[in-house]
Amino acid sequence: MAATISDAGTRRDFLYVASGAVGAVGVATAAWPFIDQMNPTTAALALASTEVDLTTVQPGQQVIVKWRGHPLFVRRRTPVEIEAAKAVDVNLLPDPLANNGNLPGGADSGPATDANRATKPEWLILIGVCTHLGCTPTVSTPQIPEGDYGGWLCHCHGSMYDTAGRIRKGPAPRNLEVPPYTFLSDTRIKVG
């Protein structure tokens, strides 16, 4: 055999590299559908919205409705609860950002002031999912206090939220999320 050995690479080297590359791309391409099929289906992705009638909610009361598989807290705050929420120094909060889907610049485009958490101070609308590991926190009332801050206590791992749904103590990293919602009238909101 009079084959020349060259450092520049032979046709066989080229074939090895080329088939290896095509094979790797092929495996990755074939794997993707099997990974992506686990993501939410188009039916689940279709954004559902819910309308909530506020007339039956009394001051100091919270109602829970289901929205996109999650509990949605609709709480009509008392003046005392609103004042307590306003009196908090935002800079001292574990999570100083608003986490409010209604803010024009994005959910975290403002500080977690009470005004940035509730469009109308009387109505606090929150997704009732603890930002730690997803349990539903229990609401606090003057009669049956839950946690130290008058808002909510998550019984799973002890996270405490205040009357604006902001995390104050415990393992949860974020304030309770405020979903996008609009007031259709004074007594009706549309969430989502």
Next chain:
Amino acid sequence: MSGPSTYKPNSSLERWIDARLPLPRLLHDTVHTFPTPKNLNIWYTFGGILAFCLGVQIVTGIVLAMHYVANANLAFDSVEAIMRDVNYGWLIRYMHANGASMFFLAVYIHMFRGLYYGSYKAPRELIWIIGVLIYLLMMATAFFGYVLPWGQMSFWGATVITNLFSAIPVVGSHIATWLWGDFAVGDATLNRFFSLHYLLPFIIAGVVVLHIWALHVPGNNNPLGIDVKSPQDTVPFHPYYTVKDAFYLLLFVIFFAAFVFYAPDFFGNPDNYQPANPLVTPPDIVPEWYLLPFYAMLRSIPNKLLGVIVMGGAIVTLVFLPWLDTSRVRSCRFRPLMKQFFWGFVVACVLLGYCGSQSVDAVKFGIPMVWVARVASLYYYAFFWLILPIVGLIETPKKLPASIAQSVLGDNAAQPAE
């Protein structure tokens, strides 16, 4: 110990098979003549018991799958139908549910035995690591299985555990959504968990084969932790250990049956007899008992990401065990100092389990349980990363016996064992 094969085909048929598929030879060499240290004690019977447990879970599970419906609207009722309508459905389901607890009880004894007698040390590192892999697969399988009845604990346990992934920075919430197939735990989640719950036991069975294969290269460790030096140190696996394993397996089955027939819900949580409700979390979420120590670690850290890391790290740590122990003596029988730290480790694990079963703000004897969990978690980590490396260097072990035969027979060791 995996020396040359001693299999002798006795008939022309056996010779014909042996030349084509030497399966009889494999069985002969691995479960019949396999030379096994003659001093194995009761704690060494749990390997066989675990194989039995896996078999029970697979057989009962296949039967349950014939009656179960993996649909969020029907799952709970289908389990109730199994309990009330299916012939002997109650028995098979209780065997499966309690079987999971028995499986974990046996695996914990098996693991602590390996830890005490140093069975993870060279040349048995891979046996240990494959065992840790089996343990991980068992936890995943048990978790998926616990979700299937679609009760309150099923649903909220699934929510909490899958939310652990949301602690991962940047991509965490996408991973959680990917696991759920929705924006919360729901029908899509239930279906895929059922699929995986059916798959994983067979994966476990495959990995168990690797575990036993790796075991059969160096052979069993033993309570003395010294190597087999001569044929006098061993007996054939059959009939000596087939009989011993079978005897203790029977005792184990009696213990198992006592729960199935007299306290079938002992390990269960009454909240799981309520259908899943995505709007109401039960007041106390408690995982199954075998996951409580890790759950206590998670809760003792007041930071989401750190809590998840500490919990996961507790299991990952086990993989490194063979290289963290610096002592050349395997068995704690000859390690007076390590023996005490070992029992301290057992106590720490039990304490963690107890703390995990209590509510997050529980106070017992004036001591907040969360602090007990913190100290016990610290000991858990210190045991592996500080105590094992250091004690191995400073400890003076007791004198090792010359051989297994001498230890068993004393001065008669010179005589043949049989």
